[in-house]
Amino acid sequence: MSGTINSKPIPRSILIFGATGHIGRPLAEFLHRETPQIQLRLASSKPERLDDLRREFPHAEAVHADYFDLPSLESAVQGMEGVFVITTNGTDERPAMTNLVDALKKADTAIHVLRLVGLQPEANQRRIPQSIRDAGFLLPTQHPIVKQLLDESDLPVTYLNIGATFMDNYFRMTEGLRRERKLIWHDRLVPFIDPRDVAEVAGRLFLSDNHRHIGQFHTLNNGHDLMRQSEAAELMTEVFGEKITHDGSKEGFLNAYSRQFGPAAPGVWEFFEYEKENEVVWARNDFVERTLGRKPITLREWLQEHAQLLLT
Template sequence: MSDSINSKSVPRSVLIFGAAGHIGRPLADFLQREAPQIQLRLVSSNAERVGALRRDFPFAEVVFANYFDLPSLESAAQGMEGFFVNAPGGTDERPAMTHLVAALKKAGTAVHVLRTVGLQPEANPRRIPQPVREGKVGLPMQHPIVKQILDESDLPVTYLNLGATFMDNFFWMKEGLTRERKLIWHNRLIPFVDPRDIAEVAGRLFLSDNHRHIGQFHTLNNGHDLMRFSDVAELMSEVFGEKITHDGRKESFLQAYSQQLGPIASELWEFLEYERANEVVWARNDFVERTLGRKPVTVREWLQEHADLLLK
């Protein structure tokens, strides 16, 4: 077969892990809208959410499955061809992905697996500070394990590396904005991306017949915004029409988020410090734009859309 000929099958069915989340939910909506012939099976690891998902997605099958319960994974994977795999922060990925690989191999039907990860590209794990290694945030240590296990599985995997901060993370910072008109966050330098655009990228990769995406590690950001949170505060001031200040002090961060996050707040700060020490690795790229065929959402556009929700 000529190398110029695309040869990937478009999956006739797609299983979405984390279907209640901010990527899985718009992915399900996208596939239903753009390819209603595809059978959707949505997974929740929370049995109490299954009923709500069934109400929200009457066009899809909804099942319960857990990465740490192999029989539930085997049941969920049976007969499915596409798999969107997302796991919450703090997941112990070695048993989780070992179980997933076993379930997908037993099913024997996978034509495309999309797995989200969050890594600074080509980071050396030996340079990761001990507090970050041992913390529950875990991404720098857990996601290389994900890649190792899935690489060795020989499954048809594409990695979606979320090399950006999600724009809807600003909702975490809502209280400071509402109460003091203050953006309280580490002054990290980071690209940005709208999770809805990630969902559409995933959907378009499922619908693509280009086999060259199999085995690739695609880093995603909106190709436009690479800024510090002090810069974001200035942009917010411009968009909102009132002064938004930035507070990037550790003590302010812990005071603002310890009640919400508990001991993970201090671990998250150490993780953000680690990222700042290696921030030169970040670069804008146009993969999202090329995949979507349009400009991705910018931080300015997202703030304009959500101004009332952030300030009131």
């Protein structure tokens, strides 16, 4: 085969797991807008959300699918040629992905599977602190399991690695911003990305005929923002037109987020500490820009768009 010839079929049907979420929903919107002829099947693990999906996406099929319920997975993937896979933090990935692999192999119709992961590239698992291992729900310990299982499956998988923090994580931080005009979060260095850009990247890869994406591990960030939260607070000050201070202390974090994260809050902090110790690995790249054919959304633009929601 000539190296210049693309050979991946465009899926005629696509299943989107997590279709009610901040990536799955804009992915469904993008695919319907760009290629309304593609059959969309939208999956949620919450049966009570299916009516919402049917109302918001009347052109699509809405189904219940649970990674820990093999029959529901077999039904969801039946006949699907494209499959977008995302899990929530806290998912026990070994049984979840084992079930999904079994269901996909039984269906034998997938021509492109996109799996979202969040890893520091090429991280040595032996360097993960025991405290992080003990809180096994966190990404450094779970997502390597995902990659191992899917690699061994020989399914046509492309990994979309979120080498960044999602900009909409700031919605977690609104209490401090609204009450004290204070950004309370760990001060590790990290790139940024808007989840809507992640959704469009996924959509464009599904619609690409370039077979070379199969088997690849693409790390995504917006290619522009690589900063600490103390720097983000300075940017907020510029954008919002009022002083935003920053608190990057452990005490401040636990006081602010123990209710939100519950008993997992100390583990989340330890995860951030682990990322800080390895933050030199992060590098801005242009994969998202090349895939979208435009500049990704910058943090400044995102803050301008959402200023009122963050502050009031």
